[in-house]
Amino acid sequence: MDILLIALGLTCIIVGFLGSFLPVLPGPPLSWAGLLLLHFTTKVDYSIQFLVITAIVVIIVSIMDYYIPIWGTKKYGGTVYGQKGATVGLIVGIFTGPWGIILGPFVGAVVGELIHDNRDFQKALKSGFGAFLGFLAGTLMKIIICIVFAYYFISAWITG
Template sequence: MDLLLLTLGFMCMILGVFGSFLPVLPGPSISWIGLVLLYFTNAIAANYWILGITLLITIIISVLDYVIPAKGTKKFGGSSYGIWGTNIGLIIGILAPIPFGFIIGPFVGAFVGELIYSKNHKQAFKAATGSFLGFLASTFMKFLVCMMYLGLFLGIVWQYKLELF
């Protein structure tokens, strides 16, 4: 049973890292579930401080994930069309067979979204830049947290490696 929980936890960690880039998956939340699964194993003693602190970080990051892109768009004079365009552009950019589509897609999507809203090219470009910068900041923050959770997961497994196998 421990090996199954360890495997599921590790799969959650990897899915969480991918989820930090995809707007459909809540990356930090999935990674936190991986930590919880690790602590359900019999070989590793539960540390409620680590789980509590990482849960608090996950909640804060989840809230900021919605606030940062909106603030970036608003600061540069954008609308909700730019935010929606960023998310749609990201999905298209990931699926499209172009290099760096996951970076180009959100910017183009925000630009098109703002063009639909305002019809002003300069304003749309400025708002798309704000939306894109907010998206990048939020994604980078989620990626860092997921990588820290993965490091914590691997560190705990390494510490207790003799008891698991």
């Protein structure tokens, strides 16, 4: 049974890492599930405090991931149209491959701002840049969390 739990846990860690930059996969929650699966083996016994703290971190990061691109758009002068455009751009970008995922929020925010006010292209670009920075910040945050979880998984598995 331990081998199955370890294999499933390792799969969750790997898929969770991929989910850090692929919006269709919940990266940090999957990585946390990998830690939880390893906890249920006879080899590793994480403390309840560790599991609760890491779960809280996952919840906070997951919530922040939705708001950081919106905040980035606002911070750079974007309106609600730019924010909605960034969201639509991200969703459309999922279906167009890696470049779509990266550039989707930017293009969406620019288009959203131009729909709102097509006279101010500079403002639209600034809003798109804010959405792009927000997307990058959220992605980086998720990648860091997944790397930390992978470290805890591997170190506990090896030493456990």
